[in-house]
Amino acid sequence: MRIQIDVTMNYRFLQPNTVFLALEAAHTDGQTVLEDRLSLGPAQLTRITGDAGVGERIWARVPDTEMHLTYRALVDVTRPDPALESLNAMPLHAIPGAVAPYLRPSRYCQSDKFLMFVDKRFGDFSGGQKVLAMRDWITDELSYVSGSSGVDTDVLETFAGRQGVCRDYAHLLCTLVRAAQIPARFVAAYSPHIDPPDFHAVAEVWLDDAWHLVDATGMASADDMAIIAVGRDAYDTAFMESQSPAELLTQTVQVTQV
Amino acid sequence: MRIQIDVTMNYRFLQPNTVFLALEAAHTDGQTVLEDRLSLGPAQLTRITGDAGVGERIWARVPDTEMHLTYRALVDVTRPDPALESLNAMPLHAIPGAVAPYLRPSRYCQSDKFLMFVDKRFGDFSGGQKVLAMRDWITDELSYVSGSSGVDTDVLETFAGRQGVCRDYAHLLCTLVRAAQIPARFVAAYSPHIDPPDFHAVAEVWLDDAWHLVDATGMASADDMAIIAVGRDAYDTAFMESQSPAELLTQTVQVTQV
Amino acid sequence: MRIQIDVTMNYRFLQPNTVFLALEAAHTDGQTVLEDRLSLGPAQLTRITGDAGVGERIWARVPDTEMHLTYRALVDVTRPDPALESLNAMPLHAIPGAVAPYLRPSRYCQSDKFLMFVDKRFGDFSGGQKVLAMRDWITDELSYVSGSSGVDTDVLETFAGRQGVCRDYAHLLCTLVRAAQIPARFVAAYSPHIDPPDFHAVAEVWLDDAWHLVDATGMASADDMAIIAVGRDAYDTAFMESQSPAELLTQTVQVTQV
C-alpha cells in the first residue's frame, strides 16, 4: 500500500529552544520511503539514529520563539499483515541481546505487576495466539475515549480505568505480552485509517525471530502503517520533546492511501 | 455463635515506645462481649474511641524494650448472615454524613480509578446483588497467596497482580463497591475459620441504611465474626502501630467456636 | 474580621445528576455566620453533617441538565492568628479518638513515606516550632504555579516536582506534620487575600488540644479565613463532586473584607 503523509506543526516557545523530533517515516524493513521532505525553519538540525537502530530522530535548535514545521512523505508499505495465529514465541534462550530489553518493564509499562493476571487469563494460549487473545481482550475491555488519559497515565491506571487512547492501548498490549515473557516494544506510526487523523501508536511483538506489528485499537494493520520510531513505551517515541514549555499553535496530520 | 479469642504478642523495641493497638473485640452492634481481659505488662494504657465510634483503640506506653501482651475474650456474635441479594443501595442523597466519607478513595483504595471498570463489569447489577457479583468476581479472579503482598501494596497492584491476602481482598472489594457509589469500609475482625489462624480483614457495605459484613476470601461470614475496628483501609485498623522499629518475638491468634 | 463571600457556579451535565457540594462557610468555632443564602435552582437539597462534624455538605438532586448556583454569606472571623511558636505537640497518648485518624496517610498524602526526611530535616524542632519550620520550608521550596498540578497529583509528586497550587501546599504540609506524629487535616476555606480569587486550601494542625489553621502558601491567615470543610485531603473537601461529567460554564468566587 502506498501512503502519503502530510504533517504541519506550529509551536511557540518562551525562548530559543532545542526540541527532539521523531516524526519521519523510518527507512526500515517493510516500508520504502519513496520521497520525503522535512522543512523546519528557522532551525539547525542534527540527525541521530533512533532507538534500536530504527529510523532517525532529530535534534532541532530553534533560534527563534516559533517553530514552523512541514513534513511530507510518500511511503510504500511492503510488509504483509502477519498471520499471528501461526507464529511461535521463541524460547527465552533464543532471544538475542538487542531484543531482551523489551522483555522488561518501563516507565509506563509495569509488566512485573501483571504476571499472575496474564498467567490466569492467557495461560492456555501460546505464541501468536496468546498475543491475539490479549489484543482481543484489550479491544473488548477498553473504551477508546479521547482525552481520557494524559502524559502521566501508566498501565496500572489504564488497566483499572478501562479507557484510553492509542498510547494506552499500546502500553497495555506491550505490558501483557512482556508479562508472558514475549518481547514487546512500543511503536509510533502513521496509518491512513486513524480517525480523527493523528500520530498513531501500536505494539510490536517478537515471534519467530522477527518483530510484528499489532494494533489493539483495531484501527490500523501492519500492511497500512509506516513506522516512525520504536522504544520501550510512549516516552521513547514522543513526536516532539521540548526543553521548555511549548504552546501549540496549530498541528495537522494527514495520511492518505494513494 | 459464641467464640473465644486468645491472642499473645511479644515484641522487642529499640527503646521505650508508645504503640497504638486495635485488637479488642468491639462492644458494638451484632456482638456481645461476655468477658474480655487484656494484659499488657509493663505498660500504661489510654483508651480512645475507635474510628466511626466502633470499639476502642489503646495508646500503650511501654517503659521497657519488650512488650508482652495477652488478650482473651468471649464473644457472642448475634448478627445473622445478611441476605445481601435482597438489600438495596441507598440513593446518594440518603447517605448520612457519618457514612459519606466511605464513598471516597483512601491510601490503599484508589476507587476513583475504577469507575469505568465497575460500570462495564457490574453495571447490570444493583444494590446487594452488585456487591455479591463483585465479591464473587474477586473470589474467582484473585489467588490467596501468603506473603504475596506487603505494607505498600495498594489496590492498583492487587488488581493487576491478581493475588493477595485478606487485606488485599478487602481492599479490592471496598474499592469496587465505592466506585459504584455504595459506601464501603474496611473491617478488622476475628473469626474461627481463618486458616492459618490470624487477624482477619473484610469489607462492610452500606445497604438499606445499615452496614453489612462481606468477606471476599470466603473464609468467614457475618455471623461468625467479631469486629475489632473499622476504617477506610488497612492503615486505619492495624492491630499494632509502633513509633519505632519493632521486632516480632512471638505472636499467636486463636479463635475457637465454643 | 468580617468577610463577605459571593460565589456563582454554572455547570452543564449530560443528564439529570446528583452532585455533592461543600461550599458553605461552616457554623463552627472561630467564625460566626451572620447571614448566608444558597440558591440552587432547580434542585432538591439534602443537608448532611460534614466530616469531623464540621459544617454541612449538600446532596443536590438536579433534575435538569444545567445547574445554576449562587451563594452569598457574611461571616465574622473571630479566631485570632495563633502564636504557633508557643504551642506544644500533644503526647500521643493524649490524642483523642476523633483526632487520631488525622495522624495517618490518605489518598494524596502518603505520610508513611516521609518519616526519615522529617526526622532529618525537622528533628531538632518540636510542637508549633516544628510546624512553622515545615511551613517555612514549603514556602521556600515550592513555587506556586497555576495549572502545575491536577486531580491525580499526590504528595510524592509534589515533593519531587517542587511546584503546585494551594491544594498541593496543604497536602505537603499535612504530610510532613503527620510524619512527625502530629495530627493534621486538610481544610477548604474562603479568604479575601487569594489572588486570583478562588476556593482556598490550607492545613490544620493539632497542638495544645486544639486545631490551628496554617497556610503554607502565605496568602491567608487564621484570622481572615472562613472554614468550609475539613478532611484527610482534597478528596474529602471538593467543593463539588459530580456523578457524571460536568461542563463548567462559568464560576466566580469573590471574598471581600467588609
Place this chain on the structure above:
Amino acid sequence: MRIQIDVTMNYRFLQPNTVFLALEAAHTDGQTVLEDRLSLGPAQLTRITGDAGVGERIWARVPDTEMHLTYRALVDVTRPDPALESLNAMPLHAIPGAVAPYLRPSRYCQSDKFLMFVDKRFGDFSGGQKVLAMRDWITDELSYVSGSSGVDTDVLETFAGRQGVCRDYAHLLCTLVRAAQIPARFVAAYSPHIDPPDFHAVAEVWLDDAWHLVDATGMASADDMAIIAVGRDAYDTAFMESQSPAELLTQTVQVTQV
C-alpha cells in the same frame, strides 16, 4: 588496580528453570579481564550481548531444581578516577543516538517529575560540577540502611524516604542527572570496598563525549570498579532473573585487591 572476584550462588527452584544472569565482569573499556571462569552445573548456557553492547548476559537453562554457580575472575581496572569537576556536559544536539535513551525516565527513575527540584537546587552548576553537587547532596541527604528498600522501591519513594541501599543511591543520582538533561545510566559493578561484600550499583554519566562512573554511596570509585552491566535502572542489570520462584540457599560475593 587489580581485583579478584569470587562469587558463589546456590538456588533452589520449584521446577527446571531458565534464569537470566548478569554477573560476569564485562570485557569493556577501562578494564581488562585477565582470567575468568564461570561454572554452572548442570545448565546449558547461551550468551548474548548486554544492553548498550556492554558485557554479556547469559540465558541458563537449568534442567534440575537446584543451581550451583561459581564465578572467579581477575580484572585489571585501568580507567582513572575522573576529574568530574573539569568535565563538560554536551549540548543536547551533540548527544548521539545510542546515548539519547539515557536522558529519559525508566521504571524506577521517574526523572520527568524532578525538573523543577533539579533546576532550583542545582541550577547554578553545570556539567561535572553539577553531577558532583548532586552526588554530594545525595550523600548528605540519604542514609544507607540495609533492608530499607525492596524490589518495588522507586525513586519517588527514595527521595521522600531519604534512605536506601546502593541501588537506591544510584537510582536517585541517575534521576537527578537525567532531569538536568545529562544522560545517565545505571551500572552493576564489583568493587573491593563494599561493606558487607555484595554486588554493587552506581551511576554512569555522559560528559565530554564519554561515560564516567560515579558512586553516590561513596564506597567505590571509578578506578576500583569492574563493570558488569549497564541499563536504564536496576531492572536492566539484575544479577539473576528467574522465571519461577527461586529460593536462595547460599550466596557469597568476595572482591579483593590483589
